Amino acid sequence: MTGRMLSPPTPPTRHTLHDGTLIYSLPVRVFGDFTANVYVLRRGDYAALIDTGSGTVQSNADLDAGFAALSDYGESLSWADLSRIVVTHGHIDHHGGLDYLRTLTAAPVAVHELDRPILSAYRERLVLTSRALQAFLVEAGVDAAGVDAFMAMYTGGKHRFKGGPIETTLHHGDVLDGVFRVIHTPGHCPGQVCLRVGEVLLSADQVLAHTTPHLSAERITPGNGLSHYLHSLDLLDAEEGVELTLAGHEEPIVDLRARTASVRDSHERKMKRILDLCSAPHNLQAISAELYPRVKNYDTLLALEKVGALVEYLSARGQVRVANLSQMEANPTAAPLYQTA
Numbered sequence: 460m461t462g463r464m465l466s467p468p469t470p471p472t473r474h475t476l477h478d479g480t481l482i483y484s485l486p487v488r489v490f491g492d493f494t495a496n497v498y499v500l501r502r503g504d505y506a507a508l509i510d511t512g513s514g515t516v517q518s519n520a521d522l523d524a525g526f527a528a529l530s531d532y533g534e535s536l537s538w539a540d541l542s543r544i545v546v547t548h549g550h551i552d553h554h555g556g557l558d559y560l561r562t563l564t565a566a567p568v569a570v571h572e573l574d575r576p577i578l579s580a581y582r583e584r585l586v587l588t589s590r591a592l593q594a595f596l597v598e599a600g601v602d603a604a605g606v607d608a609f610m611a612m613y614t615g616g617k618h619r620f621k622g623g624p625i626e627t628t629l630h631h632g633d634v635l636d637g638v639f640r641v642i643h644t645p646g647h648c649p650g651q652v653c654l655r656v657g658e659v660l661l662s663a664d665q666v667l668a669h670t671t672p673h674l675s676a677e678r679i680t681p682g683n684g685l686s687h688y689l690h691s692l693d694l695l696d697a698e699e700g701v702e703l704t705l706a707g708h709e710e711p712i713v714d715l716r717a718r719t720a721s722v723r724d725s726h727e728r729k730m731k732r733i734l735d736l737c738s739a740p741h742n743l744q745a746i747s748a749e750l751y752p753r754v755k756n757y758d759t760l761l762a763l764e765k766v767g768a769l770v771e772y773l774s775a776r777g778q779v780r781v782a783n784l785s786q787m788e789a790n791p792t793a794a795p796l797y798q799t800a
């Protein structure tokens with residue numbers, strides 16, 4: 460077992476930019492075999508780490524092994540040589556390794572202002588978001604036992620992260636260290652940033668090669684939700700000269716605009732199915748069960764959160780209406796039933 464943990468899932472790959480900047484991709488197993496990409500950028504003496512893995516024993520081991528394997532490319536980097544750590548967004552599979560890295564390097568950490576509290580006041584964020592999620596689940600029509608089960612899934616493993624002070628706060632349009640232009644792309648996470656370096660876009664979880672990124676409702680976390688997400692896609696479509704997109708998971712994306720178009724289509728198809736389904740009134744849990752009949756365990760929670768985001772978008776635009784207003788007035792915990800307008 461220890462032998463397996465010493466080798467990363469796949470060796471690092473290297474991308475050489477037109478100006479000679481090097482970006483290495485280090486896949487790390489963040490939960491089970493679910494893999495995230497950590498990146499190391501080299502320009503002269505400058506070395507930045509983009510994202511940190513999840514902080515599990517496996518993830519830290521893969522990170523160490525991937526970093527050490529940069530020597531195969533002739534790099535002689537130690538953790539103490541790092542100039543910068545950038546966290547693309549406050550999801551545990553991207554920032555969870557920060558506690559561990561803080562023991563290895565004094566490199567200053569940068570994160571967007573809206574995700575900064577996730578890293579610096581983690582427990583507070585966890586408590587507040589848990590509250591909001593619990594209320595959402597009740598509104599979705601989940602029964603008490605189901606709410607308890609979902610909440611256990613949500614908080615499971617998250618208490619591991621401690622967090623602490625953050626040196627650098629990012630804003631849209633900043634140029635960090637003269638290297639990264641910051642593009643604020645909320646929706647998947649309130650303070651998510653994509654980073655532009657020459658002809659490369661580091662797209663975090665905003666755009667992935669195969670998967671449509673996870674969304675949850677803005678009513679759980681302000682700055683999340685489909686409205687923000689689609690606006691963020693517009694920002695990426697407006698980027699000129701992107702030749703390679705390196706994402707937080709999965710393989711590089713060659714044609715960014717084709718990929719953003721297919722992600723939009725995926726949301727449109729899902730919303731069309733919701734509108735068809737809601738010709739008869741449905742609560743969120745019932746919609747989710749129809750749209751995602753085969754999902755299990757944590758994916759059930761993710762599916763319900765996503766349906767929450769899509770119905771929130773349709774409801775805000777009057778495309779679905781609440782069909783049981785009298786019941787809701789009489790019973791404050793009655794779940795709204797949505798019907799196509």
Ligand SMILES: [Zn+2]
Pocket residue numbers: 548550647648664
């Ligand atoms: Zn994420």
Ligand SMILES: [Zn+2]
Pocket residue numbers: 495550552553664707708
């Ligand atoms: Zn992720």
